[in-house]
Amino acid sequence: MRAQTxxxxxxxxxxxxCGFAWRALKRNLSAPPERAVAHxxxxxxxxEARLAALWVGHATVLLQLDDRFVLTDPVFQHTLSQAxxxxxxxxxxxxxxxxxxxxxxxxxxxxHLSFSxxxxxxxxxxVVLVPPGVRANMPRxxxxxxxxxxxxxxxxxxxxxxxxxxxxxxGRYALDAAFETRAFTGYVFEYHGLxxxxxxxxxxxxxxxxxxHARFPNLSLALIPIxxxxxxxxxxxTHVGPNQALDAFALLGARQMIPIHFDTYINSxxxxxxxxxxxxxxxxxxxxxEQQVSILAVGEQRVLVEK
Amino acid sequence: MSPAAAVGIWAVAQLVPSPLxxxxxxxxxxxxxxxxxxxxxxxxxxxxxxxxxxxxxxARHSGSIELHVSPEWACCAPNEQNxxxxxxxxxxxxxxxxxxxxxxxxxxxxxxxxxxxxxxxxDLGLFTFNGAFGLNxxxxxxxxxxxxxxxxxxxxx
Numbered sequence: 001m002r003a004q005t006x007x008x009x010x011x012x013x014x015x016x017x018c019g020f021a022w023r024a025l026k027r028n029l030s031a032p033p034e035r036a037v038a039h040x041x042x043x044x045x046x047x048e049a050r051l052a053a054l055w056v057g058h059a060t061v062l063l064q065l066d067d068r069f070v071l072t073d074p075v076f077q078h079t080l081s082q083a084x085x086x087x088x089x090x091x092x093x094x095x096x097x098x099x100x101x102x103x104x105x106x107x108x109x110x111x112h113l114s115f116s117x118x119x120x121x122x123x124x125x126x127v128v129l130v131p132p133g134v135r136a137n138m139p140r141x142x143x144x145x146x147x148x149x150x151x152x153x154x155x156x157x158x159x160x161x162x163x164x165x166x167x168x169x170x171g172r173y174a175l176d177a178a179f180e181t182r183a184f185t186g187y188v189f190e191y192h193g194l195x196x197x198x199x200x201x202x203x204x205x206x207x208x209x210x211x212x213h214a215r216f217p218n219l220s221l222a223l224i225p226i227x228x229x230x231x232x233x234x235x236x237x238t239h240v241g242p243n244q245a246l247d248a249f250a251l252l253g254a255r256q257m258i259p260i261h262f263d264t265y266i267n268s269x270x271x272x273x274x275x276x277x278x279x280x281x282x283x284x285x286x287x288x289x290e291q292q293v294s295i296l297a298v299g300e301q302r303v304l305v306e307k
Numbered sequence: 308m309s310p311a312a313a314v315g316i317w318a319v320a321q322l323v324p325s326p327l328x329x330x331x332x333x334x335x336x337x338x339x340x341x342x343x344x345x346x347x348x349x350x351x352x353x354x355x356x357x358x359x360x361x362x363x364x365x366a367r368h369s370g371s372i373e374l375h376v377s378p379e380w381a382c383c384a385p386n387e388q389n390x391x392x393x394x395x396x397x398x399x400x401x402x403x404x405x406x407x408x409x410x411x412x413x414x415x416x417x418x419x420x421x422x423x424x425x426x427x428x429x430d431l432g433l434f435t436f437n438g439a440f441g442l443n444x445x446x447x448x449x450x451x452x453x454x455x456x457x458x459x460x461x462x463x464x
Contacts, residue, residue: 081436081437082409082435082436115365115405115406115408116405116406116409135353135354136352136353136354136355136363136366137352137363137365137366138352138353138354138365139351139352139353139365139369139406140351140352140353140369141353145353145354172363172365173363173364173437173439173463173464174463175316175317175320175463175464176363176464178312178313178316178317179313179317179361
């Protein structure tokens with residue numbers, strides 16, 4: 001009986017998945033041309049800032065922690081996997097990115113691990129941190145590629161980056177999700193008393209968020225994905241929507257949140273603007289201010305802690 | 308997922324055949340080809356360059372050399388002979404765009420064994436969509452009525 005139920009659930013999800021994939025493909029084929037970012041930042045170094053974040057788009061964020069810069073999930077590609085065009089250009093030109101202390105990659109999906117984008121920052125970072133199993137699926141680069149298990153840390157010159165658990169799926173080419181069962185993670189960056197959470201892609205896993213809060217009780221900032229949200233049944237395990245993102249924010253106990261992972265590529269049934277609009281509605285319902293949750297435009301940089 | 312289930316998924320992926328266009332002297336037909344990789348050395352990958360059977364696309368298309376075994380049914384064998392044949396050979400893959408994920412090419416040589424005997428072949432390929440799709444042209448001058456075979460390669464893993 002249990003086996004039958006599992007088969008029915010698997011078939012149901014597979015059919016839903018096929019339907020969703022077909023709809024996403026149709027929407028991608030009729031996607032509008034890539035939108036330009038007005039007033040793109042030329043020099044992202046902010047001398048007045050202790051903590052600043054520039055949303056490059058999707059899960060790519062350039063973080064400044066005092067005099068250190070880190071870059072999350074760098075993706076500058078105009079088309080993902082030759083099928084999904086970018087809706088808005090990257091929020092900073094890759095050549096404007098300053099010397100980085102590290103790059104982190106949360107998992108191997110094409111919207112998070114872009115080999116050609118890593119080419120663009122290859123000479124600007126000494127290390128790229130990845131979850132277990134990813135190194136064997138990456139080309140050779142000049143930088144060090146270091147795998148971090150959950151709760152393991154990389155430390156250099158006062159900057160500590162710790163891999164933290166999230167709920168997602170590994171793999172890059174669909175089938176390999178079956179083999180790469182540990183190849184996804186979030187990270188916490190710590191430097192000079194500042195600490196920033198980066199969720200990458202995650203489903204709602206209260207135990208992991210609470211455990212991260214227990215280890216990092218004074219998070220200055222949480223970068224949390226809010227999309228894809230629909231179809232919810234299909235996304236439930238792997239992605240938090242706006243509502244659950246705010247639940248995660250509460251469990252993490254961070255002082256501020258910046259939502260990421262929306263309106264850059266089409267990878268769901270969500271209409272453009274649907275996820276941030278829903279987030280705003282949920283913020284109003286919960287009494288959260290825009291100082292607590294800052295919804296950035298692509299290319300916008302926000303100083304979160306001043307000197 | 309258990310290792311057995313993972314191997315099962317990989318095995319099912321290997322059953323997907325690549326359709327063939329068979330062009331011989333005075334003849335055009337079809338066929339199907341499968342491919343296994345007993346061993347591959349990737350010089351483009353960051354870690355674990357030696358792979359056996361289970362080869363991720365990036366390990367292959369970022370630059371590698373593989374030993375392949377390819378069972379094949381190519382129509383139109385002469386004198387009502389069995390149309391099955393098997394090839395074994397070496398193939399070099401080189402990346403062209405985005406470390407080979409967007410575009411890569413290959414060149415190889417193989418020995419085939421068919422009902423009428425065996426001899427040598429050479430092949431040239433072009434691959435895209437993370438190596439999932441490609442065109443491979445195999446020339447076998449001594450394989451009667453099946454001298455040139457063009458494969459639309461479909462390889463999910």
